[in-house]
Amino acid sequence: xxxAMLIIASLFVVLPLxxxxxxxxxxxxxxxLHGYTFLPSEFSLAAYKNLMKTGTQIxxxxxxxxxxxxxxxxxxxxxxxxFAYVLAQKRFPARKGLTFYxxxxxxxxxxxxxxxxxxxxxxxxDDTIWIFxxxxxxxxxxxxxxxxFIQTTIPDTLFEAAIIDGANDFTIFCKIVLPLFKxxxxxxxxxxxxxxxxxxxxxxxxxxNPKLIPLQTMLQKIQRNIEFIKQxxxxxxxxxxxxxxxxxxxxxxxxxxxxxxxxxxLFAYPFxxxxxxxxxxxxxxxx
Amino acid sequence: xxxxxxxxxxxxxxHSKKLAKVLQTIFIMPHFLSMTVxxxxxxxxxxxxxxxxxxxxxxxxxxxxxxxxxxxxWPLFLVLVNAWKHVGYSAVVYLASISSISEEYYEAAIIDGANKLQQAWYIxxxxxxxMMTILLILSVGGIFRGDFGxxxxxxxxxxxxxxxxxxxxxxxxxxxxxxxNVGMATAAGLYQSVVGFILVLTTNKIVxxxxxxxxxx
Numbered sequence: 001x002x003x004a005m006l007i008i009a010s011l012f013v014v015l016p017l018x019x020x021x022x023x024x025x026x027x028x029x030x031x032x033l034h035g036y037t038f039l040p041s042e043f044s045l046a047a048y049k050n051l052m053k054t055g056t057q058i059x060x061x062x063x064x065x066x067x068x069x070x071x072x073x074x075x076x077x078x079x080x081x082x083f084a085y086v087l088a089q090k091r092f093p094a095r096k097g098l099t100f101y102x103x104x105x106x107x108x109x110x111x112x113x114x115x116x117x118x119x120x121x122x123x124x125x126d127d128t129i130w131i132f133x134x135x136x137x138x139x140x141x142x143x144x145x146x147x148x149f150i151q152t153t154i155p156d157t158l159f160e161a162a163i164i165d166g167a168n169d170f171t172i173f174c175k176i177v178l179p180l181f182k183x184x185x186x187x188x189x190x191x192x193x194x195x196x197x198x199x200x201x202x203x204x205x206x207x208x209n210p211k212l213i214p215l216q217t218m219l220q221k222i223q224r225n226i227e228f229i230k231q232x233x234x235x236x237x238x239x240x241x242x243x244x245x246x247x248x249x250x251x252x253x254x255x256x257x258x259x260x261x262x263x264x265x266l267f268a269y270p271f272x273x274x275x276x277x278x279x280x281x282x283x284x285x286x287x
Numbered sequence: 288x289x290x291x292x293x294x295x296x297x298x299x300x301x302h303s304k305k306l307a308k309v310l311q312t313i314f315i316m317p318h319f320l321s322m323t324v325x326x327x328x329x330x331x332x333x334x335x336x337x338x339x340x341x342x343x344x345x346x347x348x349x350x351x352x353x354x355x356x357x358x359x360x361w362p363l364f365l366v367l368v369n370a371w372k373h374v375g376y377s378a379v380v381y382l383a384s385i386s387s388i389s390e391e392y393y394e395a396a397i398i399d400g401a402n403k404l405q406q407a408w409y410i411x412x413x414x415x416x417x418m419m420t421i422l423l424i425l426s427v428g429g430i431f432r433g434d435f436g437x438x439x440x441x442x443x444x445x446x447x448x449x450x451x452x453x454x455x456x457x458x459x460x461x462x463x464x465x466x467x468n469v470g471m472a473t474a475a476g477l478y479q480s481v482v483g484f485i486l487v488l489t490t491n492k493i494v495x496x497x498x499x500x501x502x503x504x
Binding site (some may be wrong): 013034035 | 301313315319324326334371436460463472480481484
């Protein structure tokens, strides 16, 4: 009875996604005739073939996105776990102050405009790959989760013993903390990968150079442009409008791009799932 | 929140471990999709010419609607989309804390003759209270911080819909990039941060008064 209810509920989650998958495999004629349906009259691989043929921009975006997702996550985990290690040390006098310093950024921020001005005018990060990596390097929330994780899973006596044996902080961090820390790192790593992969906003705000446009931003741009042309019928009738419409990917191709943008992240999840629930519980312990 | 808690209660009652795992994965899936992707999923339903919703309406003998031009439906659409995306994730978070509740409570309750519903009401939900309070405090701070992605991409940044879909974040973005009014945008952003900050502090204080152990700081 309960499982039946849950299976029905899960259908509500899956069906919308399935619809997109099916559209991506529908032929253009079928869409023109029946619109988007779960049962297209004709299946075709045309959309994906089209992508393989014409998708230099897509390949480019794919590579960019993969590159900054991986680099960003690795750097971010390295910096945040070291920060968390320091905050977890009872013998470190500025611990309370630094924790509050980090925590405060969670409660209060200048907002979009000051960070935009800082990134563009003073740090000159716009139109570089670094905009995807540096500003999002440290998240206070994750640092606090990681710190709590260290505090709850690794007893202080372990650190004390190591210090007596003559280990310095760096050795302790590498030899003791990191091996005991996998579930925490995996959870935060997953969050990091997902956030970076799905971030379309940074690309939209800071990137002009087409070689650096990430996948999600590109998807967003395609969708926006098509809607803009369609909603401005007068513009669509002009020669320029028609030309633009023709150069746009067909509807099934758009859905196909969506699918290839989603698949990597969905495959990443089961990989992390083992650690995920454990990591979540730890994160829920109050700071 | 109500939906998420009940979903996690139901998931907890599943006996088959395998089914529970598969269902959890399914429910959490939308959380990992970007808003861009979500907006395209929504578009597949609401598109004027091809959308599934319009197709169904036509089959039933109603006329097609241009959903992206009609204001009154959007609050409902946005709530639905948001629930679709996040309920599964919150349910898994709650489920994680349910699994940390000691079995002994339930055994004692069964001996006392409590049924499943009573167990959920008197044991599980009280245990979830800390979790719910923390999430509540954090979300109160975010009241003025609408989900930018949700409000920007899903209605396709459509001028007709601004009266029902424009939140402070989209307004700030528009002031800055489109209208080029940097001063106004900064002011709006600061205002939003200050009010959010005060709200978090106030909620925390109220929670502190009622039951100190649930407060965050």
